[in-house]
Amino acid sequence: SEESMSVYTLPDLPYDYGQLEPHLIGKIVELHHDKHHAAYVSGANTTLEKLHDARTKEDFGTINQLEKSLAFHISGHKLHSILWTNMSPDGGGEPTGAVKSQIETDFGGFAAMQKQFNAATTGVQGSGWGVLSWEPVGSKLIVQQVYDHQGEHAQGAVPIMVCDIWEHAFYLQYENRKAEWVAAFWKLINWDDVNRRLTEARK
Numbered sequence: 785s786e787e788s789m790s791v792y793t794l795p796d797l798p799y800d801y802g803q804l805e806p807h808l809i810g811k812i813v814e815l816h817h818d819k820h821h822a823a824y825v826s827g828a829n830t831t832l833e834k835l836h837d838a839r840t841k842e843d844f845g846t847i848n849q850l851e852k853s854l855a856f857h858i859s860g861h862k863l864h865s866i867l868w869t870n871m872s873p874d875g876g877g878e879p880t881g882a883v884k885s886q887i888e889t890d891f892g893g894f895a896a897m898q899k900q901f902n903a904a905t906t907g908v909q910g911s912g913w914g915v916l917s918w919e920p921v922g923s924k925l926i927v928q929q930v931y932d933h934q935g936e937h938a939q940g941a942v943p944i945m946v947c948d949i950w951e952h953a954f955y956l957q958y959e960n961r962k963a964e965w966v967a968a969f970w971k972l973i974n975w976d977d978v979n980r981r982l983t984e985a986r987k
Contacts, residue, residue: 824860
């Protein structure tokens with residue numbers, strides 16, 4: 785059926801593997817995109833097919849496992865899709881435009897937000913992400929720790945800037961030195977993309 789066809793696809797990278805060097809080596813980008821991100825896309829599609837089968841057979845004995853798997857894989861796909869465009873060979877520097885103004889309003893300045901983001905990201909216990917999100921109820925930016933891809937996040941908040949702190953995102957280059965990876969991430973950040981995402985999230 786149409787419902788069981790692949791829904792999610794792996795996006796192309798907007799740059800070559802090696803273009804984020806020296807801050808992030810090409811081998812990590814290649815493995816991270818072609819293997820890890822691809823696995824979340826495949827996992828999401830496979831889980832949708834299993835849910836389709838469960839509905840067809842009216843057998844929901846594994847529903848808890850399937851729902852958890854769906855959240856995990858879709859969230860992994862979405863966060864990685866944001867990550868690739870959040871980074872640029874021409875990135876870095878301080879925020880610009882609407883993001884700069886909103887950060888000043890909600891955090892008292894970029895330096896204060898950056899310190900909170902760094903602490904939250906490096907403080908993730910195990911696998912997860914540091915995330916700057918637009919929270920629509922309060923109409924403000926918030927920093928979040930996201931465990932795995934989906935745990936602990938504020939429902940309805942829209943990620944606009946994400947830093948992957950799973951070991952596969954940095955370990956080949958930075959080993960266990962998380963803070964060095966997060967410092968390198970700031971040298972890659974594509975503020976034009978973050979601004980675009982904020983504009984979309986506010987709509």
